[in-house]
Amino acid sequence: MREPIISVRELSKRFGDFTAVDRISFDVARGEIFGFLGANGAGKTTAMRMLCGLSYPTSGSGTVAGYDVMREGERIKRRIGYMSQRFSLYDDLTVRENIRLFAGIYGLRRMQTLRRTVELLHRLDFRSEADTPVGSLPLGWKQKLAFSVATLHRPEIVFLDEPTGGVDPLTRRQFWEMIYETAAAGTTVFVTTHYMDEAEYCSRVSIMVDGRIRALGTPAELKEQYAAGSMDEVFRILARTAKRSE
Numbered sequence: 001m002r003e004p005i006i007s008v009r010e011l012s013k014r015f016g017d018f019t020a021v022d023r024i025s026f027d028v029a030r031g032e033i034f035g036f037l038g039a040n041g042a043g044k045t046t047a048m049r050m051l052c053g054l055s056y057p058t059s060g061s062g063t064v065a066g067y068d069v070m071r072e073g074e075r076i077k078r079r080i081g082y083m084s085q086r087f088s089l090y091d092d093l094t095v096r097e098n099i100r101l102f103a104g105i106y107g108l109r110r111m112q113t114l115r116r117t118v119e120l121l122h123r124l125d126f127r128s129e130a131d132t133p134v135g136s137l138p139l140g141w142k143q144k145l146a147f148s149v150a151t152l153h154r155p156e157i158v159f160l161d162e163p164t165g166g167v168d169p170l171t172r173r174q175f176w177e178m179i180y181e182t183a184a185a186g187t188t189v190f191v192t193t194h195y196m197d198e199a200e201y202c203s204r205v206s207i208m209v210d211g212r213i214r215a216l217g218t219p220a221e222l223k224e225q226y227a228a229g230s231m232d233e234v235f236r237i238l239a240r241t242a243k244r245s246e
């Protein structure tokens with residue numbers, strides 16, 4: 001693998017005597033779309049928050065975008081984009097106001113902000129919604145906007161935590177087209193999902209069970225390894241062994 005953009009070894013997170021993430025190790029190459037799968041409660045969000053510099057690991061080591069996950073969380077935060085499950089958009093601000101707000105947080109200059117706002121409204125076909133409060137947009141539109149805002153500063157990596165939950169397959173497909181475009185433009189995409197059809201769209205996939213990474217490879221490799229016809233089947237074979245349930 002070329003110089004990985006994410007590289008972690010034996011990374012763990014404990015809450016009291018409960019080990020939410022248990023010694024995970026993997027690398028992600030630049031430009032990959034890396035699918036991070038696992039049943040509810042497997043530890044995906046906890047692991048992703050450590051990679052984003054939002055929470056410090058209890059033990060282990062690793063780097064994200066060249067910075068140390070144990071010591072340089074603040075620096076990592078500035079180099080990445082993050083779309084959380086609840087996203088970070090403000091419902092009572094308009095689409096345009098939300099874009100401006102995040103452009104400010106990411107430190108974009110005025111001209112850059114204006115240019116990227118026009119570009120984004122055009123790309124999303126949101127020109128007539130620019131002055132609509134985000135709270136009144138359909139969920140799928142909010143997700144696309146949240147993704148665009150998370151990549152407004154052209155980060156090296158974008159982390160997406162279940163970005164397509166609760167929308168129809170067509171909207172999910174459109175969302176994945178945006179993911180492909182972003183990856184083609186050079187941003188590495190790290191994404192968690194519950195939808196196994198989406199796992200098939202990833203360059204590589206890891207599957208977490210009870211805090212540990214139990215499988216890792218391209219969708220084709222995993223299907224072969226588990227003699228399964230689909231990623232859904234691979235997932236079910238592994239999830240059957242889980243002890244944790246939410």
Ligand SMILES: Nc1ncnc2c1ncn2[C@@H]1O[C@H](COP(=O)(O)OP(=O)(O)OP(=O)(O)O)[C@@H](O)[C@H]1O
Nearest residue numbers: 015018020038039040041042043044045046047246
């Ligand atoms: N701050 C915390 N304190 C104690 N336990 C926690 C904390 N955060 C998460 N956990 C526990 O760690 C485990 C993993 O949670 P996590 O949210 O990472 O799972 P997940 O795989 O992202 O699940 P989901 O798909 O439901 O988001 C769960 O059992 C959860 O209850």
